[in-house]
Amino acid sequence: MSDSSAGHDDAQELPAAALAAFREAVGEAHVVIDAGTRRRYETATFATSARVPAIVRPGSVAEVQQCLQVANAHGVPVYPVSTGLNTGYGSAVPARSGCVVLELRRLDRILDYDPGLGCVTIEPGVTQEQLFRFLQERDAPFWLDVTGAYPGHSLIGNIAERGFGHTTYSDHYAHLGAMEVVLPQGELVGTGFGQYRDAKATGYYRWGLGPHFDGLFTQSNLGIIVKATLWLMPRPAYTQFFAARVDRDEDLPLLIEALKPLRLDGTITSAMHIGNDYKVISAIQGYPWEAAGGETPLPRDVLAAKSKEWDCGPWNASGALYGTRAEVALARRKLKAALKGKVSRLQFLDERLLGLAKRFARPYSWLTGLNLNEMLKMVEPVFGMTRGVPSAGMLPSNYWRKPGPLPAVSPDLSPEADRCGVFWIAPVAPTSGAHAAAVWAIVRDTMLHRGFEPAVSITLLTERTLDCVVNISYDRDVPGEDERAMACHDALLERLCAEGYYPYRLGIQSSGKMPPREAGWERLMAGLRRELDPNGILAPGRYLD
């Protein structure tokens, strides 16, 4: 790999014949080779070294196929991204140097929508915001599930990484009807019942007939998803948001154990999130440089003061209950009983109460204490996400360690361009208080020791597993921080894996640093790569070599 500080050298330029062929495939306007743009696609929220010789933007599935044919014919690897907003995991930067970025944002059509059964068929350029508006315009009785990242990120891109959100349909890959995929050599394949062009159940019944294999094209470089049918959550009659907290760090296991049976038996169907104090504070404000006297990591007393100011505990759970009012009332009673004596506070919020809180901040507010308006700024997008409303509200939190006040909320913020430092690492464990405590101890000790705030949210991701989403934030403009943060990332990843807590997805910063997998698994994957991509032109190094 080339040195990260080096400029663009000739060796990273596309051979003229390949460049001409890509232009032929997608049109000259959609092949970008200017240095500034290339640099942008080489920039993540951490140090990277991959060079991008060109960005190619096909406008149709046929053009995607042609691009792969060009790649094979000219031996030029391509790195597909949908909208490329994979912040904290590498953004649009290829896993290896020399890859042409194949950006799919021009494929942005909503191809089909079934208002009876809540299925929508989309292309990879379709964003959270776009589908949200589409459903709003139709007053659809269905919600999409959104993530807290960019409103403008690709839904298919997130499925491909098996991301998750906040509602009953939070596990995005689990709520998928069918895909169409372009294989590395350019062939188009439908998954599930897509094997038959005229099958009525394609997109409705996922497994199809014969081997079920759509997952081969998630977290992999075995194909490019160019179309997907997503399942949408039926809009419930009523939603009640809830928030609970414990006052002592050591009560985390208690909280997890209390919530576990409710998540397992379906009383709580939303992917509950349990954020720690660092996480909550960094979602509301920038680093309190003054109070901290310029020190990092955040001094304990400043953390305590900020927790008090923002009225958060060491662990703060939130989620939503869905159903008719009567159904939600029953679930609420169960939740209260389960948490009784275990949490220091349990609060509920619905749309009506939120409206009241906004109008009469003081006397009628459900939250007590200071800074209510500021807190509502955070609560409102989180509550919105439990109802499928995308929000840019979390974007400023990428600027935690940057000097000065946080930027205003805007979907156009670019933490990459603004030299924010952000890593995500997200280890998975069976849902249990003991596992949660073990993961948290590793994260806390490793990060504090290395000078970073252990901002964490623990998600009760499925009925049986939790995912501890760890955020390493820093300022790339501070000399040496890129290296220190990467060293912290590497140490944390190594310790988590050594204890058996492997991540559910990988950023490009993590791929090459994972422990070796079982030999049979490695050989099977190598065989599939060899069979499907004999020239190794599709995203080499992305999950698989």
Added chain:
Amino acid sequence: MSDSSAGHDDAQELPAAALAAFREAVGEAHVVIDAGTRRRYETATFATSARVPAIVRPGSVAEVQQCLQVANAHGVPVYPVSTGLNTGYGSAVPARSGCVVLELRRLDRILDYDPGLGCVTIEPGVTQEQLFRFLQERDAPFWLDVTGAYPGHSLIGNIAERGFGHTTYSDHYAHLGAMEVVLPQGELVGTGFGQYRDAKATGYYRWGLGPHFDGLFTQSNLGIIVKATLWLMPRPAYTQFFAARVDRDEDLPLLIEALKPLRLDGTITSAMHIGNDYKVISAIQGYPWEAAGGETPLPRDVLAAKSKEWDCGPWNASGALYGTRAEVALARRKLKAALKGKVSRLQFLDERLLGLAKRFARPYSWLTGLNLNEMLKMVEPVFGMTRGVPSAGMLPSNYWRKPGPLPAVSPDLSPEADRCGVFWIAPVAPTSGAHAAAVWAIVRDTMLHRGFEPAVSITLLTERTLDCVVNISYDRDVPGEDERAMACHDALLERLCAEGYYPYRLGIQSSGKMPPREAGWERLMAGLRRELDPNGILAPGRYLD
């Protein structure tokens, strides 16, 4: 293929070296070559022609691996079955002649059980009955999901075929944590987080890291599942069984449309079954030869009389509501409102009421009319299945067209040995009244025209799809019926596929008769076969060539 009436010829015997190698691998006692046993493994519930040179029964995963090495070394194809009770789809009969049956029933250990999160790890020989007893003995707070087939059938075998049952966890393949698979050349691979030997979340978090591919080993010949972690349904506080019916055949769409929103929004989480009159009657009694004057198919007037006698309508829905008593009461209210004015009867049953009905058949019974005790014989196992209780109660229905009274309920019944004729075909459609009616019209017209009773149950299999499970029953001892029934099967399959209603699984009778799939799909699968099974020794012709 050899003629189905031919005896065992030398050509179908194993080469001596291969036989010796299999004996070496599993021990002489576990390689069976006597003609009687071989004949039994060549017998399904319809005409077959495949010859089985031997049955080999490995006793461990290592022995399964050795058997595949033998198969590769000697060029002898093997056909794996778990317990081989795939009645109506080919039982244990290989898809092609000359395959050694690799029977896995000796791998019958329950390897691990997590009573906190309801995960159980089993081998392919573990049966429904065995796991049921295991959970009963521990008073486990979890249920397994059972099918109405043999209590002694393999749980993994059913997952491999993506079968379904009756509870919230009815879609068996959807409730799977991880697998271990022996690939065709003998290599062992773990799916999901099984890629790391020490991952804590293996079996809990299904997708693992990197490509998700466990479905490659379902409905395929790409590997042999030797271990699986199943998720179990948390036992609800209360279960209420319900039964509804319509009185006119043409009201089927109305019934489907009324239930559809409740299935979609999770009010009904069980896989509801809607059986027609033929289905109900054939579940209770044998063919009324006398009333029908020896005629087939069943005359309309006899059907009407029997429907009256057994108190069933042309379409009879049943399912279960789960939760606390209060939750179930709410769901019950929703169900009543949804069905109001659309069904002629809606009845509820719980354990208490069932007990009462059994004790005081007449005055306190929930069912009115005749033959209450006989009806309870059917209701009890169906109600039991919604609570994870396996039953042999449906086995006698395989004897529908046999002369004389139905045999007594017993798990040892062998419809294959008793020359019962049974085919299953199970086309899938998006859940809608119109699709249900369209599928039903094809089934009814094709089958009646060809002289078979169209016994059907329509299952609301997932939130968005229905599966019309069609049963073709006949008596193999009636000359010409094997051919007529197969012709009916073929005609029905062809018409269903022509209309876009493809089946969710295939028996060996159907595989070679499916319309061609999309070229890209075929080439992808052929490539995987070539890569994983270059010698073509694993179950050739089973789903893939």
